[in-house]
Amino acid sequence: MTQLQSLRGMVDLLPEQTCRWQAVESLARQHFQRWGCREIRTPMLEVTELFARGIGEATDVVGKEMYTFQDRGDRSCTLRPEGTASVVRAALQHGLLAQGSQRLWYSGPMFRYERPQAGRQRQFHQIGVEWLGVTSAFSDAEVIALAWDLLADLGVDGLALEINTLGTPEDRQVYRSRLVSWLEQRQDLLDADSQQRLSTNPLRILDSKHPQTRELLQDAPMLEQSLAAESLSRHQAVLQGLDDLSIPYAVNPRLVRGLDYYGHTAFEITSDQLGAQATVCGGGRYDGLVQQLGGATTPAIGWALGMERLLLVLEAAATANPSGRAARLVKEASPDVYVVNRGEQAQRQALVLCRQLRRAGLAVQRDESGSAFGKQFKRADRSGAAFALVIGDEEAERRVVRLKALKSASPDAGDEQQQDWSLNDLSPLVDVLQTGVMPDPVVGT
Structure with a gap:
C-alpha cells in the first residue's frame, strides 16, 4: 500500500x-x-x-x-x-x-x-x-x-x-494616470507580468523584481510628486x-x-x-x-x-x-530532571516519584528502556537536564533516590556530585531541583 x-x-x-x-x-x-x-x-x-x-x-x-x-x-x-x-x-x-x-x-x-x-x-x-x-x-x-x-x-x-x-485614493488616482501614461510609451520594455498589470493594477509594477523592469522604473514618475x-x-x-x-x-x-x-x-x-x-x-x-x-x-x-x-x-x-x-529562544526545552531506573521495584518507585515531582511543578523525563545504567546515563546527558535521579533495586529497597549532577549541565560534574535523598519527604529534594544548586553532601534516611 x-x-x-x-x-x-x-x-x-x-x-x-x-x-x-x-x-x-x-x-x-x-x-x-x-x-x-x-x-x-x-x-x-x-x-x-x-x-x-x-x-x-x-x-x-x-x-x-x-x-x-x-x-x-x-x-x-x-x-x-x-x-x-x-x-x-x-x-x-x-x-x-x-x-x-x-x-x-x-x-x-x-x-x-x-x-x-x-x-x-x-x-x-x-x-x-x-x-x-x-x-x-x-x-x-x-x-x-x-x-x-x-x-x-x-x-x-x-x-x-x-x-x-x-x-x-485621490492622490493615487492622479499618480496612476501619470504612471500608466509613462509606462504605455515603454510597454515593450516591461516583463510579461508587468504588461498584464498595466491594465489591472499598475502600481504593483513598482514592486517588480524583474531586473529589466526595475532598471526602467528608475526614471519613472514618483508617487511623491502626485501627493x-x-x-x-x-x-x-x-x-x-x-x-x-x-x-x-x-x-x-x-x-x-x-x-x-x-x-x-x-x-x-x-x-x-x-x-x-x-x-x-x-x-x-x-x-x-x-x-x-x-x-x-x-x-x-x-x-x-x-x-x-x-x-x-x-x-x-x-x-x-x-x-x-x-x-x-529556539533551543528545544529540556527537562529539569531525568530519571534513570532499572529493576521491577525501582521502576514502580520511579513511576510514583515522577508524578510527585511533576505535581511539584518540575519537568521530568523517565527512561522507559530498562537498559543498562550506562546507556540510560548517556540518554540523560543528551536530554539537557541538569540532574539525574537514579533508582535501582537497591535504592528502592532503602527508600532513597540518588541525585547526580549531569555533564550536560555541568562539564565538571563527577562522582563526587552524587547524593542520596529520602523518598519519604521529597520537599528538600524538590528545593534542590528547583534552584539547580547541589548542596553539601547529605545522606537521606
Whole structure:
C-alpha cells in the first residue's frame, strides 16, 4: 500500500519545531499584552466576497492564489489568504467598533496557492496586529515600534525599516494616470507580468523584481510628486514620530505593498540574517477598508509577520551567535530532571516519584528502556537536564533516590556530585531541583 504524504506546500510542524513556534508566540503575547492588544480568533473559511472586496479583485492574491470552492450550499468559500479582512469583518459583525477604538492581534494559518520555497508555503502562518479607529500619525509610528521591539526582543539582528506613503485614493488616482501614461510609451520594455498589470493594477509594477523592469522604473514618475500637501505633511509627522522613538528608517518611494486596501503609510521590516535582506514583517494604513466591507469610514493600521520566514531568520541568528537571545529562544526545552531506573521495584518507585515531582511543578523525563545504567546515563546527558535521579533495586529497597549532577549541565560534574535523598519527604529534594544548586553532601534516611 502506498504511503500517504502531505500535500505540496502543506508542511508538518514536528515537535522540535513546534517548541520554537511556541516560544515565539509566548513572547509575542507578552508584548501584545503590554501594548494593550487583545486577541481575536476568526474562522479559516470565509465567503469569497470578503477578500474580493477587501483585498481587491485585481491583486495577484485574489486573481491567482486563493483556495476557492463552492460548498454544499452552493456558496463560494475561500480559505483565508490573509488576516486583516477577516478581523475587520469580525469587528463589524460583532459591533466592536461601536465600543471605541480596538487594538487587536491574531495568529494562525493562511492559504495561498503559490510555488513553495524556503520560508513560503501554501499553508503558512502569520501573527498580526490590527489597530482600528486610530487616526493620528503618531499611531503609525507606535504600531511600527511594536513590531520593531518584538523582533528585537526575539533576537533578530540586522533589522532595517523601509517606509513610504501611498497618500489618499485621490492622490493615487492622479499618480496612476501619470504612471500608466509613462509606462504605455515603454510597454515593450516591461516583463510579461508587468504588461498584464498595466491594465489591472499598475502600481504593483513598482514592486517588480524583474531586473529589466526595475532598471526602467528608475526614471519613472514618483508617487511623491502626485501627493497633496496634507499627505506629505502627514508622512513627515510619521517620520518625526520614528525619529522621536529612535527607530532608524529608509524612505523607499517604490514600496507599495501588494494589497489594494493600503493608503498613506506602508512599511516593511527586513533582516540581513539570511545573508540578503529578507522581509520579516510588513503592513500599513488602510483607512478605507472598513467602509469597503460595509462599515462607517474608520481609520486603521496594522501589520503581519510570517512565522515560517521568521523562524528561518531566528535559526540563522542562533547559528551566528550560539549564546545570543535567538539561540536561547529556539533551543528545544529540556527537562529539569531525568530519571534513570532499572529493576521491577525501582521502576514502580520511579513511576510514583515522577508524578510527585511533576505535581511539584518540575519537568521530568523517565527512561522507559530498562537498559543498562550506562546507556540510560548517556540518554540523560543528551536530554539537557541538569540532574539525574537514579533508582535501582537497591535504592528502592532503602527508600532513597540518588541525585547526580549531569555533564550536560555541568562539564565538571563527577562522582563526587552524587547524593542520596529520602523518598519519604521529597520537599528538600524538590528545593534542590528547583534552584539547580547541589548542596553539601547529605545522606537521606
